Amino acid sequence: MRALFSTLFFISFFCFADDSLSVKAVTDDYPPFVYQEGGEPLGVAVEVLETMASNAGVELEIAFYPWKRAYLMAKTKPDVLVFTLSRTPERENDFTWIGPIFKTPVNIYKLKSRRDLVINNIKDIKAHRVGAVKGYASEKELKKLGFVADVNLDTTNSEKQNVGKFISGRVAFISSSPAVLSFYLKEHGRSWTEVEAVYTLELVFDEYIGLNKNSNPALKRKLDSSFKELRDSGRIDYILEKHIGGL
Incomplete structure (x- = not known):
């Protein structure tokens, strides 16, 4: 009887273990x-x-x-x-x-208040620093477009840091998705109406x-x-x- 119980316990244990993910x-x-x-x-x-x-x-x-x-x-x-x-x-x-x-689309944005930033093409953006997050697909796309780290590409460890630099004026532009940027603008007490997209990365x-x-x-x-x-x-x-x- 004890041997039968042990066998049943052994079987049930491994059946349970297999199902537990x-x-x-x-x-x-x-x-x-x-x-x-x-x-x-x-x-x-x-x-x-x-x-x-x-x-x-x-x-x-x-x-x-x-x-x-x-x-x-x-x-x-x-x-x-x-x-x-x-x-x-x-x-x-x-x-x-x-x-x-x-x-999600990813755009490059500027503050509408930055009237000194007149953008007609991507070359105009490259004359300034764009904020991006390290390791994001959007960072890689910017590098493909010719942006260079520590020259005109400023990378951070998070979107929160990225938006913080953008709002404070430490970078002229930011690459971000509309929903994410809108969220962090609200956190900073700013409005979505204060920014405008100046360039859209080709990939959605x-x-x-x-x-x-x-x-x-x-x-x-x-x-x-x-x-x-x-x-x-x-x-x-x-x-x-x-x-x-x-x-």
Whole structure:
């Protein structure tokens, strides 16, 4: 009888272990898509990911880091994902992709009050410093356009720092998405009406979840299936509208 009980316990334990999946999600502040208040993760992508994980029966931990560190963690550690992540040709083979959650344009902006900045083409922008975030796809696009770090490209570790430099006049221009810039302008007590787009980067960035390629295959299947259910049901569109509708 004891031998039978031990056998049954052994079988049930490993059945449970096989079904128990967990993932660590790493990110940086990119509001209104991903951010934190009082240590609580919030935003469009957070709500999507939390709903996905809950529906898939996957235990989820969300942690915030500087972007380059978050990216490296997800690229090198199994069962770690990074979100949200622009899917670009350079990154294609670094991750298993789930999404896209949303699309976002990235523009170069100036303050309307800077009437000294007369812009007719990209060369006019290159005569000044543009703020960008280290490791973002938009930073790489700016470099492709001929911007040079520490010459006319000023990089920071976060969008919050990037907008702070822009508002204080430490950089003449900023590269950012409309929703993110609008969020941080409000934090600074400024209005969206105070800025204007002077150049649009050619790519519209598709924002995904990037899962480490060596992760448990069952984790990928469950998260991918859960994402598709949310997308097909219209739930993701509802979450997007709730957070950024009307911008």
